[in-house]
Amino acid sequence: MGIVFCSEPELHQPAMIVGWPGIGNIGVLTVDNLRQQVEAEELGEIEPWDYFYPNKVIIRDGVLHDLEFPTSKFYYKKLADRDLLLFIGEEQPSGRGRMYAEGGKAYEMANQVLDVAEKFGCRRIYTSGAAVALTHHSLRSRVWSVATERRLLSEMKSYTNAFLMSEVEGRQNIGNITGLNGLLIGVAKKRGFEGVCLMGEIPDYLSRVPFPYPKASQSVLEVLAAILGISVDMTAFDDMIDQMEDLIANVLRQFPREIRERVEQRKQEAQPEVITEEDEEWIKEHIDDFFQGGGGDKA
Secondary structure: OEEEEEEOOOOOEEEEEEHHHOOOHHHHHHHHHHHHHHEEEEEEEEEOOOOOOOOEEEEEEEEEEEEEEOOOEOOOOOOOOOOOEEEEEEEOOOOOOOOOOOHHHHHHHHHHHHHHHOOOOOOOEEEEEEEEOOOOOOOOEEEEEEEOOOHHHHHHHHHHHHHHHHHHHHOOOOOOOOOHHHHHHHHHHOOOOOOEEEEEEEEEHHHOOOOOOHHHHHHHHHHHHHHHHHOOOOHHHHHHHHHHHHHHHHHHHHHHHHHHHHHHHHHHHHOOOOOOOOHHHHHHHHHHHHHHOOOOOOO
């Protein structure tokens, strides 16, 4: 088990941006789009053998040729004002059929990512993921932030459309971040790195639907671009958002009438600054009942 490098460039205090799959694939979409836009080069990868089962067996001419595993790759880019390290994991190491990382393997992988950050002189780590919120899909996704140090909070608040998680959750400043996108900045703090997690809002009623939510990824990338001082082209996200409209409309048509009405009310209201526990529990209960029951009043 280890990290295999295909290049070892000289980088000057690069920022590292990390993305793993999760709700709406927000983190992966964000980091992969950034990778494409800056034309980052491959740096290396974490060997998969001790973390994942193979995705498929590759057979050629009737002979087993190879096993294909989820990839966990590093990329780099030397820019005019700063250098970047990017990490994209296709899957989180997990057990018992769960989506999110857990246990010793997750902790090991987090440390391997940070070993690469340390090797190249990185001081700050950014992760990205989803913030499940009482919002509407027609509204712009806000970006919630959590930092490893209090002094970073004022910086995060200075960016357009960025909010502190503690400001919008309304839960006595207590919250949690599921999976490796949260675990990594926790391990980063322990190892002396600065860490920030940026989470794009996804409506709660879409959080159980198995397709990406590019509107949130677009918002996270906008904040990252401001942090990094780079220009980004949002055309790809605009196209994806347009393509998702029909899918989202189809999902809403399948919801019971009571949920649809509750969801549509959000378009007429200002985006809530505080998510109440009562509203959150109501929608969660009814959405969970719908998905577990396989249907409802679709009139």
